[in-house]
Amino acid sequence: MNLEKYSYIDREKSWLAFNARVLQEASDENVPLLDRFRFLGIFSNNLDEFFRVRFAAIRRLSLSGESGEKVLGGISAHQLVKDITEIVIEQQSESLRILKIIEKKLEKENIFIINENQVSKEQQNFIKDFFIQKVSPALVTIILNDLAEFPTLKDTSGYLAVKLVLKSATTTKKQEIRYAVIEIPKSINRFVVLPSDDDKHYIILLDDVIRYNLSSLFNIFDYKSVTAHMIKITRDAQLDIDSDMSKSMLEKIATSVKDRRIGEPVRFVYDKSIGKDTLKFFLLNMGIDSSDSIIPGGRYHNRRDYMDFPNLGRFDLLYSPKTPLPVHGLSLDGSILNRIAKKDYLVNAPYQSFSYIIKFLREAALDPNVTAIKITLYRLSKNSQVISSLINAAKNGKKVTVQIELQARFDEASNISYAEQMQTEGIELIFGIKGLKVHSKICVIDRIEDGKLVRYGMISTGNFNESTAKVYTDVTLFTSHQQILKDITKIFDFFEVNYRVHRYKHLIVSPHYTRSKFYKLIDREISNANSGKIAFIKLKMNSLSDYSIIDKLYDASNAGVKIQLQIRGICSLIPGKKGMSENIEAISIVDNFLEHSRVYIFGNEGNPEVFISSADFMRRNLDGRVEVTCPIYDDQIRKELIDSFDIGWKGNVKARFHSENFENKYRTRGANPTFRAQGETYNYYLQKIEVKAEIVK
Numbered sequence: 001m002n003l004e005k006y007s008y009i010d011r012e013k014s015w016l017a018f019n020a021r022v023l024q025e026a027s028d029e030n031v032p033l034l035d036r037f038r039f040l041g042i043f044s045n046n047l048d049e050f051f052r053v054r055f056a057a058i059r060r061l062s063l064s065g066e067s068g069e070k071v072l073g074g075i076s077a078h079q080l081v082k083d084i085t086e087i088v089i090e091q092q093s094e095s096l097r098i099l100k101i102i103e104k105k106l107e108k109e110n111i112f113i114i115n116e117n118q119v120s121k122e123q124q125n126f127i128k129d130f131f132i133q134k135v136s137p138a139l140v141t142i143i144l145n146d147l148a149e150f151p152t153l154k155d156t157s158g159y160l161a162v163k164l165v166l167k168s169a170t171t172t173k174k175q176e177i178r179y180a181v182i183e184i185p186k187s188i189n190r191f192v193v194l195p196s197d198d199d200k201h202y203i204i205l206l207d208d209v210i211r212y213n214l215s216s217l218f219n220i221f222d223y224k225s226v227t228a229h230m231i232k233i234t235r236d237a238q239l240d241i242d243s244d245m246s247k248s249m250l251e252k253i254a255t256s257v258k259d260r261r262i263g264e265p266v267r268f269v270y271d272k273s274i275g276k277d278t279l280k281f282f283l284l285n286m287g288i289d290s291s292d293s294i295i296p297g298g299r300y301h302n303r304r305d306y307m308d309f310p311n312l313g314r315f316d317l318l319y320s321p322k323t324p325l326p327v328h329g330l331s332l333d334g335s336i337l338n339r340i341a342k343k344d345y346l347v348n349a350p351y352q353s354f355s356y357i358i359k360f361l362r363e364a365a366l367d368p369n370v371t372a373i374k375i376t377l378y379r380l381s382k383n384s385q386v387i388s389s390l391i392n393a394a395k396n397g398k399k400v401t402v403q404i405e406l407q408a409r410f411d412e413a414s415n416i417s418y419a420e421q422m423q424t425e426g427i428e429l430i431f432g433i434k435g436l437k438v439h440s441k442i443c444v445i446d447r448i449e450d451g452k453l454v455r456y457g458m459i460s461t462g463n464f465n466e467s468t469a470k471v472y473t474d475v476t477l478f479t480s481h482q483q484i485l486k487d488i489t490k491i492f493d494f495f496e497v498n499y500r501v502h503r504y505k506h507l508i509v510s511p512h513y514t515r516s517k518f519y520k521l522i523d524r525e526i527s528n529a530n531s532g533k534i535a536f537i538k539l540k541m542n543s544l545s546d547y548s549i550i551d552k553l554y555d556a557s558n559a560g561v562k563i564q565l566q567i568r569g570i571c572s573l574i575p576g577k578k579g580m581s582e583n584i585e586a587i588s589i590v591d592n593f594l595e596h597s598r599v600y601i602f603g604n605e606g607n608p609e610v611f612i613s614s615a616d617f618m619r620r621n622l623d624g625r626v627e628v629t630c631p632i633y634d635d636q637i638r639k640e641l642i643d644s645f646d647i648g649w650k651g652n653v654k655a656r657f658h659s660e661n662f663e664n665k666y667r668t669r670g671a672n673p674t675f676r677a678q679g680e681t682y683n684y685y686l687q688k689i690e691v692k693a694e695i696v697k
Helices: 011-027 033-063 077-108 121-138 206-212 249-262 276-285 303-308 336-342 355-366 385-395 412-424 482-496 514-530 547-558 619-623 635-650 677-696
Strands: 111-114 140-143 159-166 177-183 191-194 201-205 223-235 265-271 293-297 345-349 370-377 399-404 428-430 442-449 452-460 472-479 536-541 562-567 584-589 598-602 609-613 628-631 655-657
Touching: 011 033, 011 077, 033 077, 033 223, 033 265, 033 303, 077 111, 077 293, 121 191, 121 201, 121 206, 159 206, 159 276, 177 276, 191 206, 201 206, 206 223, 223 276, 265 276, 336 355, 336 452, 336 472, 345 355, 345 635, 355 370, 355 385, 355 442, 355 452, 355 472, 370 385, 370 482, 385 399, 385 412, 399 412, 399 482, 412 428, 428 482, 442 482, 452 482, 482 628, 514 536, 514 547, 514 598, 514 619, 536 635, 547 562, 547 584, 562 635, 598 635, 609 635, 635 677
Parallel strands: 111 201, 265 293, 370 399, 399 428, 536 562, 562 584
Antiparallel strands: 140 177, 159 177, 159 223, 191 201, 223 265, 345 472, 370 442, 442 452, 452 472, 536 598, 584 655, 598 609, 609 628
16 A cells, blocks of 8 residues: 555545435435435435444544554544544435425325324324324333433434423422433334325324324323434444354354444434433433534434335336346246256346346255255345245255355344254354455355266355345356356365365455455556557446555556446545546446446456456455455356446446545436436346347247
8 A cells, every 4th residue: 555656535435425425316306206215214224334333443443542544544533533423414414405305395296294293183093093002012111310220222223302391399399300212113114104085195203103192101290391302323333252262153143243232322313403401411321422423413313214115106206117137048947057057147136037046046956966055145135035945955955055144244133043044954054264254155056967066056246135136236147167166166165174275266266366366457457558458447346445456556547557447335546636547437326226246347458358256346355355256258248247337337327426525426428418327237138138039030
């Protein structure tokens, strides 16, 4: 890393700029109204995770007394905490402004979000009955004044901070004040749809249902007034895993996940109309001070719930769903293994159906000639068909080996539950390698054909998760390339005996080879540029923050290598800077789908080399995780990935420029003023099917 020669963008501020792009989608009048709510929810959920992980880590560094400038790229941890808080306060204010605009526009569509003071006489009985039957039994209400110890508030919940002013027995007696906290139950939908007799729809938030019924909730107190304002706390979510050798990895992670609920507070958000005395009471008793991020907000928090705002049957206010397309040559009816035996196939979800992945596993589970299945799992859906298929395989006598990452952030509890379920069914589990997360997405199956071992497999840029596959763009390669699959088998050997470092003939594997291999690929383009040959680099990823890799790209730019970067999230590289990066252009596409695939293309004198990968260009992916990058050898698939990249590069509707000043400026380009990359990618695959069908005719 050469901090003097080159410049970089702080990764945390770059991430906040990404979340600002999500907020832009909520603000965009061309986005359907109910989807704008969804983007508000995504923005809020992203921010929660950011504070629980990244901000928490910076706060720890700040409190340690170290400046942290070396690891933070020149800025002190203390200053960064302050900067982040200022940016977030501004973004929160913007999100409230957008929320009000959306609500006003919904009213024109006869959808009204009302509060407890706007309830009509016709709605009163419903709300009271709903509270008695549904809400009251689920409420946790705590009177705080007389407790020996203040309760621990969970960072996944929203709370109403309640102030009760009791009536005095005499006019001279000082008013008695009691404080209480009400946890808003997560078991009930946050948005309560009220009955309607006309064409108007009315929705009230669960918070306001509770506010409306405060009198019945606190009727044992003789009070003069009662007020309730929402508060929310975010805690440090870093897992602290103990070193007790007598405990299994499963036990250690489970204990650490439980300890998260008492993690140090890192952010406190409150309704800015709350009384000063009430705010002071909660801050004091919760141990929140100036080292934490204290953010004034609106009447409602936990706006991540807007991701599940009811559609009320108004599908005209949502993006039109696009049916996932079939992959030409692959059938969900016939044998998928027989097809893969003849050639490689690529599935680009959600444009194409994720069902092929499930079909691959289900066929392997039933095929009498399949003897073994090995797979890595990182994040899984709630009712995982992948797990169901693996259990089915085990019941059919296959040897099933699963490397499941117990430290997949915020999926730990789910993965622990699945691990226990698979253990019960006789599946062999591998819990990873000390100090290394396993982030690769690989699967290999062993099949006996004519007395010989033949392997089939898949390598993906994303999780084997049928739920996220509906909204995350990821590519999965199906292959029977025996040498590639032999390399995958070596990776599983490494999981078992990890003091032995293997050599791989085809795959690029972190933490041992990825960094050096990409250095060589970049150096080759530099050499080609210096020799006057065709030289270019096209990279699509989620995040680019590794300074050493960025230095290499700067060097390539200075040598004349043309570099195109599609980076959805963090980009610490400063593009287009004279004398440093003038040959680099970087964009981010934020649209209806979450751009998640990693595709790396190197010019190679006009015969491009193409790779798909589970790894971003971040230090943790290059040096601290097990990641797999796979070369693409099939000419058709190679062309398909290059075409897909180029379609994304032409995008100018949802594409923004990365820049040093975080402007998130929209891109406009050429003769296509409305080239929407995701829509055009879908059309590209649709056209391929139509052309193939025409040829068959």
